[in-house]
Amino acid sequence: MQSQLSAALKLKYKPVAIVWSDQKPDNAMQFTEGKWGCIMWLAASAARGKAAVCDRKTFGCFGGGVGMGFGLQYKNFPGGEACFCHFLSSGNDQWETGRQAAEQVKPFMTRESHDNFVHGERYFKNPELVQKFIDSLPMTDIPSENVVFKPLSDADSSRDAIQTVVFFANPDQLSALVILANYGRGDNMNVIIPYAAGCQTIGIYPYQEAQSSKPRGVVGLTDISARLYVQKQLGPNLFTFAMPFALFQEMDAHVDGSFLQRHTWNALTAD
Numbered sequence: 001m002q003s004q005l006s007a008a009l010k011l012k013y014k015p016v017a018i019v020w021s022d023q024k025p026d027n028a029m030q031f032t033e034g035k036w037g038c039i040m041w042l043a044a045s046a047a048r049g050k051a052a053v054c055d056r057k058t059f060g061c062f063g064g065g066v067g068m069g070f071g072l073q074y075k076n077f078p079g080g081e082a083c084f085c086h087f088l089s090s091g092n093d094q095w096e097t098g099r100q101a102a103e104q105v106k107p108f109m110t111r112e113s114h115d116n117f118v119h120g121e122r123y124f125k126n127p128e129l130v131q132k133f134i135d136s137l138p139m140t141d142i143p144s145e146n147v148v149f150k151p152l153s154d155a156d157s158s159r160d161a162i163q164t165v166v167f168f169a170n171p172d173q174l175s176a177l178v179i180l181a182n183y184g185r186g187d188n189m190n191v192i193i194p195y196a197a198g199c200q201t202i203g204i205y206p207y208q209e210a211q212s213s214k215p216r217g218v219v220g221l222t223d224i225s226a227r228l229y230v231q232k233q234l235g236p237n238l239f240t241f242a243m244p245f246a247l248f249q250e251m252d253a254h255v256d257g258s259f260l261q262r263h264t265w266n267a268l269t270a271d
Contacts, residue, residue, distance in 0.1 A: 013047035017155035020144035039064035039199035046149035067199030069142035085127035091120030138208035165248040198226025210244035
């Protein structure tokens with residue numbers, strides 16, 4: 001499947017199709033069961049041309065399981081959901097259950113990961129606010145066994161259940177995507193930037209938007225942990241722009257005749 005939008009934006013990396021499937025592509029990148037990994041590595045792999053896949057046992061981390069639509073995985077976090085709330089905020093050295101859990105998981109973690117478990121990532125002020133964050137997420141349990149990441153050029157909309165199309169965009173390209181998402185709508189609130197993990201902004205948030213009659217684009221990679229991981233594969237200064245498939249089709253059809261064919265855009269993107 002081709003995209004004139006991708007060509008007009010002069011993307012460095014391939015658009016990524018996120019597909020729900022009960023089948024796994026041959027030779028796809030996949031995490032080993034029980035091993036930690038960042039879902040954004042799978043998306044980056046597809047952006048570089050190699051398909052990747054995760055399932056209910058190989059989503060890399062608990063946030064990734066949530067992000068891809070495998071239900072409330074935070075309850076399976078070491079020490080339970082409460083320990084996750086401390087991990088994302090002030091740290092598990094603040095309470096006895098957390099300290100005990102930290103000792104139990106120490107042999108299985110890197111030094112950095114264990115430090116975050118003990119002292120917290122500090123992305124929220126306190127555990128109570130993390131719980132509110134979890135309660136606000138569009139928690140989803142998808143009807144398929146796998147989530148497949150593949151280059152859009154390898155996807156077939158007549159065969160693949162494409163849920164989301166993800167562009168890795170620099171700030172200029174992101175600006176153009178925001179404009180184009182509003183281009184044919186007649187209003188100006190057709191893109192959102194939720195605070196969430198990188199995987200959640202390409203997974204459950206666009207999944208939720210797909211249920212709307214006017215789905216919005218979702219800007220992601222504002223998660224600085226995910227930014228650090230992706231930077232090692234794709235380089236700096238990229239964000240994700242995730243489109244429910246219907247929105248991608250709408251935006252792709254709007255390239256002809258739009259600002260993307262005018263001198264301002266051409267001057268901005270001139271080599």
